[in-house]
Each structure stands twice: as C-alpha cells, then as structure tokens.
Amino acid sequence: MLGLWGPNGTGKSTLLKAIVRSTRIFSGHIELQPGLKLAYLDQQPLRRSVMPLTGRELLWAAGVQAARPEVLPDGLAPLLNRRIDRLSGGQYQLLWIWSALATDADLVLLDEPTNHLDPANRAALIEILALERNGRGMLIVSHDHDLLSRVCSRLLEVRDRGLIEAPTTRG
C-alpha cells in the first residue's frame, strides 16, 4: 500500500487522474500492466439529494459480487438496506470507499479519502484501509500525513524536485 503525501498544488491528484486516463499527459509516460483492473475514487463522493439506491445496490453497482453483512467492516452492515440519500455524509463516504475496496480491482486509487470526515468516521476509515486486501495494491493520495503513515506500507513525499521516501509507522 503506497501513500503519496504533499502540500496542495503539487500535482498529487493530477497524477492519479493520469493513471486512470482522465487527464492529458504532457511529458513522461505511465506504464500499466496489461489487464490490470483499476478502481478510482475522486476527492468528492458523488451524491444527489434524492437517490433511491440502498447501500447494497451501491455495492452491486460498483461490482461487489456478494455484499454479505458478515464480510463488511464494523458499522457498514447496518447501512446495506438503507437508502444512500438518507445516510449521513460520513456514512455514505465510508460505504463509497468500501465499494471500491471490495471489488476485484487489482489497484485501488483513493484521492483524499479523509476529506469531510469527522474524527469518528476518520478512525473507522483507518480501520477499513488497514484490512488485508489479499496482496492487491492501493495508492492513496492525501494531505493527512497521520492517516498515510498509519495505513501505508510505503510513503512518498511529493516535493518540487521529485519524490522523497518518508517513514511510516506501519513499516
């Protein structure tokens, strides 16, 4: 699990967008292993004021084959049968992030996953991100250094002149 940390405006989010082919690359290139399946979540979860989908249906839409309550992290199981537009912002964001993690994507890319989360939901997110993913990769971009150092096995800091290896508490 790789974390990318750095101040605003250093191009962290742009790098993720380049990996998912959503922005133009002016120089350099990105090599992706053929057949690599990607899951990517923007900074802001897409949410509408009226949207009659349950949590379970959101997971199904994301490609999660069987959203069984027993395999879900604590706190998410009760959200499965509720409409997503009736969840709190934090509950919805956790479910949205889990929907990417629970798919069969080989690499999950998360952009600022702690944005808009209160301390309780942030703690819940750290637990979710720390769960074993059977060797599948994750790249998290965040300005939340504490989050990255706790969940990532490797952390890189973005500086003007390149990337610098930074220590993590997870090792």
Next chain:
Amino acid sequence: MTETLFDPLFRLPLLTGLLLAGLLPMLGALAMLREEWLAALGLAHLASASALLGQALGVPAVVGATLGALGGGAIKTFLSARGNIAYGFMILAGWSATLLIGANTALGEQLAQALVEGQIYFAGLTELIAGLLLLALCIRTLPRLMQPVLRARFFPRYETANQLPAWRWHLGLDLLTAGGLAIGTLTLGLMGAFALVLIPAWITFRLAPSWRWTLIGASLTGVAGYLLAFVAALELDQPFGPMLVGVLLGMTLLVRSLERSRPMQLD
C-alpha cells in the same frame, strides 16, 4: 367503470397504452438517474416531427417516428450531447418542424393535432406490435444495462480507467429510450408520453425503499395513472392526453402533501 375498460372497441388501445404505461416509467427512472429526463421531451418532439415528415413522404407514422427518435438518440450519444442546452435545442427543433410540416400537409395537420392531444383510442394493431417489440427489447437489454448504467452514475471514471467501451451501453439505453418515446408519442400523445417518463419516476424516487422498488413502483404508478385517466377521459368525454397528464399531476400533488406531513427524520 369496468364496462368502459372492457369495451371491445377500446381493447387494442387499452392494451397498447397499458404496455407503454408500464414501460415508459421504467425508462423514465433510468433517465432521471442520469439526470436526463428533459432529453425525453426532446426525443418526443423529434419523434413527433419525424412521424409527420414520414407521413408526408408516404412512410407509416410509426416507422417515421421511430427512425427520427432513434436518430436523435444516436446523435445524442455520439456527440455526447448532454445537458439542458442540448435538450432545449432538440425540443425547439422538433416543435418547429412538427407544426410547420403539419401546417403544410392536410393529413399532417390531423396527425399533428392527434399527437398534441394524445388520442389513444385510435391506437391499433401496429402500435400494439411496436409496444410488444419494445417490451421484448426491454426484457432482453435492461437487465444487462442496469449495472453499467448505475456504475457510470456513481463511479464515472471507471470505464475510462479500465478502457471499457462505455458508449455501447450509453447508446443502448439512449436508443431504447428513443424507441419508447417514439411509440409512446404516437400512442399516448407528446405530453402524455413525456408525463409517463417524468412523473412516476419522480414520485417513486421519493418514496421507494430501493432501486428495485423504484423501477417496480414507477411502473405500477404509470399503470394506475393510465387506467384512471383512460376511464375518466371516456366517462367525461375529454381528450386523453391532457387527462393523463392531469391525473399524474394529481398524484404528484398527493405525494408532495404526504411528504410535507411526514415528520422529518434525523440521522
């Protein structure tokens, strides 16, 4: 009331309308999911204009309407023409063409009036067969389209990231909606078809406990509104299209008042 419903004279129009009243709201729910409900009105106007153009050229109205709406749906997909501006132009172009062609051909004038008023009682075997064809297409394609369409709504970069041919299901749904609107416009009238796309979906988006029940509820709301309007229009000797729109609007007001009387839920 039951005599009106089972009168052999109106059996074909009743059946054709029932089919469409069940199908159009489902397509409407998908259009609302994609925030493209206004596109339905644009497609209905295009269908109306091309039905008249077909008539002027000696092509059956159902063929003309379907071709026009399908063309509009395909252009919408390939130009990625989304948003109110594109649909606004579609509506204006269709409206202008409908009335101009109608004003310049004798048969066209009658048809234009029928399309605006929504005279379902003239629907015959051709419209019923077209409706059955639409039903078969919906049964075959909607279950396959549902997951990619929902995924595209909530995870819009997934297809680009994984280089998937997203245009296929966008085109599939656009063509299905266009076909439904074409047959709906010819059978139920321009505004009747649009109301069936918009209102049942709007109601069930607020009330349904899940997406599955949104689709079922929209379909049932459409059928209930249609049956009520069918009987009321015949019993009160009123044009069908405005009656259908009136009944559906009445249902909307009922839901709105129920929503306001419900205690606010705090999570």
